[in-house]
Amino acid sequence: xxxxxxLMKGTALAGAALVLGLGLTGAFAQNTVKIxxxxxxxxxxxxxxASAKAAIEVAVDVINNAHPELGDLTLAKDAGLxxxxxxxxxxxxxxxxxxxxxxxNQTLRLITEEKVHAVLGSYxxxxxxxxxxxxxxxxxxxxxxxxxxxxxxxxxxxxxxRTTPIASDIAKIYMEFLKEMKANGTKVDQIxxxxxxxxxxxxxxxxxxxxxxxxxxxxxLEIPYSANTTxxxxxxxxxxxxxxxxxxxxxxxxDAILYMKTMQALGxxxxxxxxxxxxxxxxxxxxxVGSIAQGAINRSAWSAGKPGSVTDRLxxxxxxxxxxxxxxxxxxxxxxxxxxxxxxxRAGSTDPNKxxxxxxxxxxxxxxxxxxxxxxxxDEKGNNIxxxxxxxxIQGSDYVAVWPKDSATAPLQMPYxxx
Amino acid sequence: MSMxxxxxxxxxxxxxxxxxxxxxxxxxxxxxxxxxxxAHGDFVMIxxxxxxxxxxxxxxxxxxxxxxxxxxxxxxxxxAYFSLVRHVMKGPMLAQILxxxxxxxxxxxxxxxxxxxxxxxxxENLVGGTYDLWGIRIQASRxxxxxxxxxxxxxxxxxxxxxxxxSKMLAVxxxxxxxxxxxxxxxxxxxxxxxxxxxxxxIAGALIATFFYISPTVGETLAIIAFVTVSLGGFxxxxxxxxxxxLIGVIESLSGYLIGAVYKDIVVxxxxxxxxxxxxxxxxxxx
Numbered sequence: 083x084x085x086x087x088x089l090m091k092g093t094a095l096a097g098a099a100l101v102l103g104l105g106l107t108g109a110f111a112q113n114t115v116k117i118x119x120x121x122x123x124x125x126x127x128x129x130x131x132a133s134a135k136a137a138i139e140v141a142v143d144v145i146n147n148a149h150p151e152l153g154d155l156t157l158a159k160d161a162g163l164x165x166x167x168x169x170x171x172x173x174x175x176x177x178x179x180x181x182x183x184x185x186x187n188q189t190l191r192l193i194t195e196e197k198v199h200a201v202l203g204s205y206x207x208x209x210x211x212x213x214x215x216x217x218x219x220x221x222x223x224x225x226x227x228x229x230x231x232x233x234x235x236x237x238x239x240x241x242x243x244r245t246t247p248i249a250s251d252i253a254k255i256y257m258e259f260l261k262e263m264k265a266n267g268t269k270v271d272q273i274x275x276x277x278x279x280x281x282x283x284x285x286x287x288x289x290x291x292x293x294x295x296x297x298x299x300x301x302x303l304e305i306p307y308s309a310n311t312t313x314x315x316x317x318x319x320x321x322x323x324x325x326x327x328x329x330x331x332x333x334x335x336x337d338a339i340l341y342m343k344t345m346q347a348l349g350x351x352x353x354x355x356x357x358x359x360x361x362x363x364x365x366x367x368x369x370x371v372g373s374i375a376q377g378a379i380n381r382s383a384w385s386a387g388k389p390g391s392v393t394d395r396l397x398x399x400x401x402x403x404x405x406x407x408x409x410x411x412x413x414x415x416x417x418x419x420x421x422x423x424x425x426x427x428r429a430g431s432t433d434p435n436k437x438x439x440x441x442x443x444x445x446x447x448x449x450x451x452x453x454x455x456x457x458x459x460x461d462e463k464g465n466n467i468x469x470x471x472x473x474x475x476i477q478g479s480d481y482v483a484v485w486p487k488d489s490a491t492a493p494l495q496m497p498y499x500x501x
Numbered sequence: 502m503s504m505x506x507x508x509x510x511x512x513x514x515x516x517x518x519x520x521x522x523x524x525x526x527x528x529x530x531x532x533x534x535x536x537x538x539x540a541h542g543d544f545v546m547i548x549x550x551x552x553x554x555x556x557x558x559x560x561x562x563x564x565x566x567x568x569x570x571x572x573x574x575x576x577x578x579x580x581a582y583f584s585l586v587r588h589v590m591k592g593p594m595l596a597q598i599l600x601x602x603x604x605x606x607x608x609x610x611x612x613x614x615x616x617x618x619x620x621x622x623x624x625e626n627l628v629g630g631t632y633d634l635w636g637i638r639i640q641a642s643r644x645x646x647x648x649x650x651x652x653x654x655x656x657x658x659x660x661x662x663x664x665x666x667x668s669k670m671l672a673v674x675x676x677x678x679x680x681x682x683x684x685x686x687x688x689x690x691x692x693x694x695x696x697x698x699x700x701x702x703x704i705a706g707a708l709i710a711t712f713f714y715i716s717p718t719v720g721e722t723l724a725i726i727a728f729v730t731v732s733l734g735g736f737x738x739x740x741x742x743x744x745x746x747x748l749i750g751v752i753e754s755l756s757g758y759l760i761g762a763v764y765k766d767i768v769v770x771x772x773x774x775x776x777x778x779x780x781x782x783x784x785x786x787x788x
Contacts, residue, residue, distance in 0.1 A: 124610070126718050128618035279763055307762035310722050315512040316757030316765070319505050335620055336722070339714045343622075347631055347640045347712070348508070370622030370714065501625070 114172045115163065115426055117419070118192030120203035120213050125180025126310050126336050129366045130205055134228075134415035135175055136404045138202070140396065141419045146170045153392050154449045156424045163423070165430040171423055174198055178209050185209035189216040189224075199432040200225065200422050205411075206334075207231035208281035214242050223425075223437045227418020228411055230359075231285035235463040241434075243441055243460055245418045245453075247469040249286050252381055253293035255471055256356060259379075259485055260328060261297060263354070268496065269327050270354070272302035276317060276341070277332035278309040286332045286358055302326055309334055318344045321352070328354035335361040342371040346501050353497040355379065365406040372476055374501040381471040383454045384413035385483055385491075396452055407480075417453040421446065454489075508637055509758045510751060515639070517750020518647030519709060521743045523723055524730040525653055526702035528742040532731050533661065534674045534694050536590060537597050540581070540605035542724025544699055547608060548574050548706020549715045553621050555707075562627045563645065563707050570703035578699020582692050590691075605720075612717040621715040628711050642711035649708060651743065653701060658739040670694055733773055735786020745784055749773075 119138055122131035143149075145157045152158035162168035174196045176188035185204050192198045193216065200223040204210045210229035217224035218239045226234065226244040230252060235242065247255075264270040275290055277283035287304060294301050303324045305317050314337065321329060329352045331341060338361030345351060356379045361367055363380060386397040386407065396416070400408040408416075421444065426432065429440035446458040457468035473485040475494060482492040527541045538544075551573055552566035559565065581604060589600035629641035661667035670690045672680040677687040713719065730749060734741030749769055756768035776784065 123618075124613065124718070126716070126722065128613070128718065129620055129716070132618040305762055308766060311762070312723055312726060313516050313753065313757075314762075315516065316509060316754050317762050319509055319512070319758055323505050336714060336716065336719075339620055339622065343625070343712065343714075346625060347643075348638050349631065349633070364620070366620040370620055374625055 113169055115166065115169050115423070115432055116172050116174060116196065116198045117422065118174050118176060118189070118196060118198035118201040118203075119419075120176045120178050120185055120188050120192065120201065120209075121415075122180045122205050122209075123175065123177035125178075127180050127205060127334055129335055130360070130364055130411055131177075133365065133404065133406070133409060133412035134205060137400060137408060137412035137416040138173055138175075138419045140399045140403060141416045141423075142171055142173055143399065144396070145420075145423055152395060155392050155396075155452060156420045156446065156450050157427060163427040165427045166432075173419075178204050178206075178213065180206065180209075182209050182212040186212040186216055189213040193217065193220045193222050198222070199434070200426065200437060202227065202415075202419055202422060204229070205415075206280065206282060207234060207285060210234060211281055214239065217241055221434050223422070223434060223441055225418050225422045225441075227416075227421075228414040229282070231281045232289055233281075233285060235465050239464065241438065243421075243464040243466075245421050245455070245458055245466045245469065246414050247381075247383065247455075247471045248465055249289040250293070251469060252286065252358065252471065253289045255381060255473065256290065256330065257293045257297045257299065259473055260299060260354075262485075263496075264299075268353070270299065272300055272324070272326045272328075274303040274305065274321060274324065274326035274329045274352075275301060275332065276305045276307070276321070276329060278334060278337060279306045280309060282334075282360070283309070283332040290330060307337070310336055311340070314340050314344050315348065317341075318348050318350055322348065322350045326352060328352060328356065330356045330358060331362070332358045333361045335364040335367055338362055338364075338367055339371050342375045346374045351498055351500040355498040359410060363410045365409050368409075368476065368479070368481070369406075372479060375476055376478075376501065377495050377497070377499040378476045379484070380410075380474050380476075380481060382410040382474045382481065382483075383469070383471045384408065384410040385454060393452055413453055417451060417455070417458075420452070421458050424450075504636055505758070509754050511637060511639065513751035513754030514747055515643045515647045515750070516754060517747035518650040518743075519643065519746075520726050520730050520750055521654065521746025522646055522650035522705045522708060524727040524734075524742050524746060525650070525657065525705055526698035526700075527727050527731050528734070528739055529657065529694055529698040529701070531728075532734070532736050532738065532742065533671065534691065535736075536586060536691075537594070537601060538586075538698075539598060539602040539724075540608060541702065541727055542720030542722075543605045543608040544574060544577070544702040544720070545706040545709065545723065546612065546715075546717065546720035547577065548703040549710040549713070549719065550612060550616060550621075551703070552707040552710035553623065553715050556623055556627065563642075563711050566707035566710070567704050570707040571700040572703070574703030574706070575696040575700035578695040578697075578702075579692055581699070582695035586695065587688065587691070609717050609720065616717065618717065623711055623715075640712060642708075646708040646711070649704070650746070653704065654739055654743040657701070661739060666693070729769075729773055733776060733783055735780075735783025737787050738783065738785040741783055741785030748784075 148161045149158040178185035204213045207229040210226045214224045232249040275287045277287040387393040397408045425440040429436040474481040475484045484494040530538045548570040551570040555561045555566040589596040632639045669685045673687045673690040730746045734745030757765040
């Protein structure tokens with residue numbers, strides 16, 4: 083169920099690709115575009131990986147079949163890719179097993195054996211780091227829809243792109259929010275950061291620390307910890323001792339759940355609790371500990387919107403498949419996939435160099451997207467300069483948009499309520 | 502500050518009791534019967550899902566889940582013994598390792614298949630909430646798990662040292678051919694040990710599920726601690742595993758609190774290696 087092996091249509095495809103690559107279009111119809119997707123389908127982040135996989139599968143349905151009801155959404159209207167004679171998209175999923183080494187091996191397999199035309203992935207920043215290095219080596223376009231660690235785009239890579247808001251965007255949102263709270267009279271004298279210690283947590287913590295310094299806010303306590311821990315009592319007690327005005331958690335799902343459970347058990351709640359996406363965005367988090375994490379603030383660029391809207395329809399398609407509402411992480415995976423396929427369509431070819439040129443020329447408008455970004459346009463490093471996010475808060479059994487005010491759907495509830 | 506330190510100590514002891522509880526089945530199989538069971542963590546994981554289903558279907562807490570999980574897991578243990586372990590035991594050690602590791606993967610991915618990758622969780626107050634004793638917070642669910650860990654350890658210890666069944670099992674572990682000559686059926690004793698051990702993991706899983714998250718990979722997360730607990734406690738010592746579990750829990754909590762969460766594993770494993778350096782038989786193991 084969780085491990086889909088793609089169909090092998092390699093040989094016919096390779097021939098067609100070659101012909102198209104030489105510019106001899108026409109008589110030969112391109113039948114499939116193959117995209118590799120490296121996600122954590124097993125291991126401790128498997129719930130996030132399974133969600134991303136389901137979201138990408140919904141996108142494949144949208145692209146391969148005619149969906150005129152989805153309006154301006156990229157490639158929804160017609161069946162297949164119009165510029166490649168209606169070619170269908172096929173995704174080959176690979177399991178990164180939650181380890182950088184497996185992510186690297188699987189990317190290698192996708193490129194050399196499955197002969198994919200582009201690669202998408204890999205959820206955990208630390209794994210995107212190694213997986214994208216393989217794509218770079220082989221000259222295959224790699225798009226990360228959700229990895230936010232700052233240094234991913236500081237390596238001078240030619241083939242790496244990402245659509246997500248990155249660490250610095252995120253830190254900026256938190257700082258602006260906290261500054262506004264402070265201006266309104268809420269005490270924000272001391273901020274604590276609790277982060278897991280792989281690429282993702284370390285990078286976000288560093289950027290938040292720098293942003294806080296630049297904004298005159300004080301980080302009083304930093305607690306890095308090893309992900310997938312069995313116990314977090316000592317961390318929660320450290321927090322309890324220092325009693326900061328705001329805690330920012332940078333954690334994957336399993337740890338995020340343990341923190342919420344342990345905080346409740348030890349009877350501790352900070353006035354402001356921010357959970358940075360990933361673990362806190364996982365639908366399983368909301369379901370299992372949402373009731374004891376009331377008022378937790380998170381970032382997101384996803385909103386299902388009004389009934390009947392494009393986003394609502396996509397959410398329904400996703401819900402039909404998984405039983406859950408689409409969450410921000412899975413939504414970003416879907417948006418990344420649409421962006422990559424759109425570039426391949428505009429390239430009118432599966433030649434890597436042509437896809438690269440098309441990716442660089444990407445300029446998607448908000449009405450073509452399903453995420454709430456201001457658009458998709460890459461800078462020379464491969465970051466999406468139009469990525470954005472807003473703050474959401476757990477109120478009842480769902481997240482609602484609370485900040486900034488012009489995009490809020492419910493008033494912000496302060497302080498953090500917990501249970 | 503001192504209040505927090507006391508809370509850390511108590512939290513550490515209760516965590517340690519959970520580690521001991523988690524290891525209880527492994528102590529018998531690996532510590533006493535000398536069979537490596539890499540599927541141990543996944544047995545506990547299955548028991549946690551049993552507890553989850555008992556709550557979901559009947560709204561029952563651990564007192565309902567424990568007997569059900571113990572029976573189901575004991576059955577699973579006996580099936581695993583007759584269909585797999587009995588055969589791989591005849592081969593080299595590597596066969597045991599790979600065989601039980603294969604079983605672990607089968608169980609883990611079977612649960613992925615059945616329940617999906619999502620994290621599940623039992624409601625927080627299934628076991629009477631949290632007590633506040635002069636500012637020290639004690640979770641009822643952890644207290645129950647810790648108490649039962651001690652009770653089960655003593656019961657298992659008494660069973661092995663004071664009953665004829667226990668003596669027979671130990672005889673088989675010591676020298677199965679000699680035991681056979683004495684009229685003991687090694688096969689039956691091993692099967693009973695597997696059933697008993699798996700039943701214990703059933704109880705452990707049903708208890709741990711009340712305060713931990715449940716996912717197909719949770720066994721993987723906790724299993725390494727079980728192996729460390731058993732070898733630190735000493736092979737052949739049931740009470741050793743309890744002492745080792747408590748020790749690891751306290752060291753982990755104290756070092757996490759005083760030095761930092763990233764370093765707690767370093768401290769635990771440094772002490773572990775140091776102990777095995779000077780006492781390779783473990784804290785309470787026989788020479």
